[in-house]
Amino acid sequence: MDINALPDNPYLLLTPGPLSTTKTVKAAMLRDWCTWDDDYKSIVRDLREKVLQLATTRTQDYTSVLMQGSGTFAVESVIGSMLPENGKLLVLSNGSYGQRIARTAKYYKIETLILDSGEQDPPDLGLLEKTLQEDPDISHVSLVHCETTTGMLNPIQDVGRIVKRYHKTYFVDTMSSLGGVPLDLAEYQIDFAVTSSNKCIQGVPGFGIIFARLDELEKCKGRGRSLSLDLFEQWKAMAIDDPGKWRFTSPTHTVRAFYQALKELEAEGGIARRFERYATNQKTLVKGMRELGFQTLLPDAYQSPIITSFLNPTAPEFEFMDFYNRIKAKGFVIYPGKVTNVDSFRIGNIGDVYPEDIERLLAAVKGSMYWK
Ligand SMILES: *Cc1c(COP(=O)(O)O)cnc(C)c1O
Numbered sequence: 001m002d003i004n005a006l007p008d009n010p011y012l013l014l015t016p017g018p019l020s021t022t023k024t025v026k027a028a029m030l031r032d033w034c035t036w037d038d039d040y041k042s043i044v045r046d047l048r049e050k051v052l053q054l055a056t057t058r059t060q061d062y063t064s065v066l067m068q069g070s071g072t073f074a075v076e077s078v079i080g081s082m083l084p085e086n087g088k089l090l091v092l093s094n095g096s097y098g099q100r101i102a103r104t105a106k107y108y109k110i111e112t113l114i115l116d117s118g119e120q121d122p123p124d125l126g127l128l129e130k131t132l133q134e135d136p137d138i139s140h141v142s143l144v145h146c147e148t149t150t151g152m153l154n155p156i157q158d159v160g161r162i163v164k165r166y167h168k169t170y171f172v173d174t175m176s177s178l179g180g181v182p183l184d185l186a187e188y189q190i191d192f193a194v195t196s197s198n199k200c201i202q203g204v205p206g207f208g209i210i211f212a213r214l215d216e217l218e219k220c221k222g223r224g225r226s227l228s229l230d231l232f233e234q235w236k237a238m239a240i241d242d243p244g245k246w247r248f249t250s251p252t253h254t255v256r257a258f259y260q261a262l263k264e265l266e267a268e269g270g271i272a273r274r275f276e277r278y279a280t281n282q283k284t285l286v287k288g289m290r291e292l293g294f295q296t297l298l299p300d301a302y303q304s305p306i307i308t309s310f311l312n313p314t315a316p317e318f319e320f321m322d323f324y325n326r327i328k329a330k331g332f333v334i335y336p337g338k339v340t341n342v343d344s345f346r347i348g349n350i351g352d353v354y355p356e357d358i359e360r361l362l363a364a365v366k367g368s369m370y371w372k
Helices: 023-027 038-055 071-082 096-107 125-134 156-165 214-218 231-241 252-268 270-291 320-329 355-366
Strands: 062-068 088-093 111-116 140-144 169-173 192-196 207-213 307-311 344-348
Touching: 023 252, 038 062, 038 207, 038 231, 038 252, 062 071, 062 214, 062 231, 071 096, 071 169, 071 192, 071 207, 071 231, 088 096, 088 125, 096 111, 096 140, 096 169, 111 125, 125 156, 140 156, 156 169, 207 214, 207 231, 207 252, 214 231, 252 270, 270 307, 270 355, 320 344, 320 355
Parallel strands: 088 111, 088 140, 140 169, 169 192
Antiparallel strands: 062 207, 192 207, 307 344
16 A cells, blocks of 8 residues: 555644554554454454553553443443442542543433632642542442543542552543553553554544453452443453453544554654654744743643643634634644633644644734734
């Protein structure tokens, strides 16, 4: 296949997933697969191994489970499978993805307590400790790593230390960080974590990846509250009963593209290198945007390299959609804001995006400031 024969995308996605992928990732989808043949199953087996190595050095204590659907389906699979009937979930929240975890638990009638630190502040560790001391019914604690709502990077390691001092099960939504920010589930004492095919590993949308400590996963047997999202059964099917075979129809083309994306992550030099690229993208972006007069929502100390929120300019003529369309015409799509009480917009730096692209974006932004 001549990769260059593939059409160019009409614009670069500067969004937190789906994101811009390479042509080689897209080209990997151009064939059909038989889901029970070993050609395909061996890819799934190898993929599960490779992706696990991105999440922890102690691969013998953990496993990876692939789950159809978008990232939220994977989160829901974990929430609906890890809590026993009398379990109680403490949700640390500072954005809409934290709130989504709590909403998911409510659907399943799981007793839930939310500690909301507000969208612009990290979790209150003193309050977390006090809550765990005073409420022995809490069995599980959850936190979002990169809260994509704002771009805040939460202190998952500090929270893990407290959670484990009280012997609770710890779930982290690492959806928008895993693959782009170095971390180690074992070292951070995380029992369950999730990401999806279309975030920092730079595949296309279609499935989620759940990481689980094996001893915690064993406890999920019989706890599943949904047939298709039963985490233990999903793992048992693809890891034990028929290795590499999914329980229900697997998104074959997406899986094959993800496998290619994993190889490309390796070729780039692994997570450390990709993190450097994203961080350079982010720093280049913020420096340039500040020079143009924009302000970031968060202080730099809280900021992730994944996505950055900017305050809307105060000029009365400013309309996000007008600004957006002008930038889009120049070849870039950006993202509306998601913060509740501040008018803002977001620009992502993840995907097949390089500092040169950010420089070109900055020129496009400069040329789109019609209110100046
Ligand atoms: C993208 C994302 C999700 C999942 O969103 P989907 O739209 O279901 O893929 C969950 N949590 C975080 C932090 C995310 O960035």
